[in-house]
Amino acid sequence: MRILLLIALLCIASPVKAQVGVPMVNYWNTYKEHLREKLPLYYSxxxxxxxxxxxxxxxxxxxxELPKDFKTLYGINNGEDESWYVGGVLCGMRMLTISQITNTLQELKEIEDEYDFNSEWIGEIIPEGTIKPGHFYNKWIPVFSDDNGNYIGLDLTPDLNGKYxxxxxxxxxxxxxxxxxxxxAEFIEIINSFFENGKADQAIYENEKGERVMFGLVKDxxxxxDLKRMMK
Known part of the structure; x- marks a missing residue:
């Protein structure tokens, strides 16, 4: 049932499914255009x-070896400005630089080595069998961060039913x-679809400085x- 819900999420979020062979550069440049038009601070x-x-x-x-999509993306933009700012270029999540990715991986590894959170993990995997059960693995590569220790990233050590x-x-x-x-690439195309169908607009507002910002797919x-709720 949850696998069917995941498929439904991808279909709802992306009316035009990402096509195999279409370069990552097109998806990312499309997203940057959304930023330039609607969130110029993030774009800058x-x-x-x-x-x-x-x-x-x-x-x-x-x-x-990193996936081609990742290398293409970072060959366009090496993350975002490392200076402190509440929010980030991907719907409020910060896009890490290469050096930040390396430092974050080292920190997460040290934490896991010391506390062995994987042995105590009792969460849920959706869909089942796609992600190895646990808190963190060395080949989970953080790409986007909420600056509170939570990440969206690449899984380079998937479980039996997952994909590299x-x-x-x-x-x-x-x-x-x-x-x-x-x-x-598919992930960025899904995010693009929320801008193209107007759903992302509900999350964009002006902060106290008059800057247009967004955090998630609904306000604040x-x-x-938000993506979790959509698949349940």
Whole structure:
């Protein structure tokens, strides 16, 4: 039943399904246009491209080749401005830089090594058999962060029914894990669809400084929580 609900989520969120072979650059540039038009502050925070050397250093650190979609994305923008700001370019979640990804992975590994939270994890996996049960694995690569220890990222060590490079949630308050999309490109296309069908507009508002911001897919929410609710 939950697998059917996940399929329904992807269909509802993305009227035009992401096509195999369409480059990640198209999806991301489309999203950037939404930012430029509706959230210019977020658009202005995007960094210049990561170098091949920087991406290669991350691959050396995780001892695994990163999916092409990820390398394409970071070849366009190496995350966003690292200076402190409440919010982030992906519906309020911060897009981490390559160096932040590396540092976050090191911190998460140290926490898991010390406390062994995986042995105590009792959450739910949706769909079943797609994500390894646990709190954190070294090849869960954080890409987007809420700055409170919760992430959306790549799963490079999926369970038997999962797919290499699938997009999942994990972190301090993410007690249940679910597959948001099969690839990073598909995930960005799903996010684009919320802007294209007008649903994202309900989450955009002006803060006390007159800046247009958004947090999640409804006002003052959380992207991961909103996607979870939509699949239940």
């Amino acid at each position: 925070r995007l960094n210049t491209p990561a170098t091949a050397a920087e991406i290669g250093e991350l691959e050396s650190f995780i001892k695994t 490079g699938q997009i999942i949630n994990f972190g301090a308050e993410e007690y249940d894990h679910f597959v948001m999309a099969n690839t990073l 929410s959380h992207l991961t929580d």
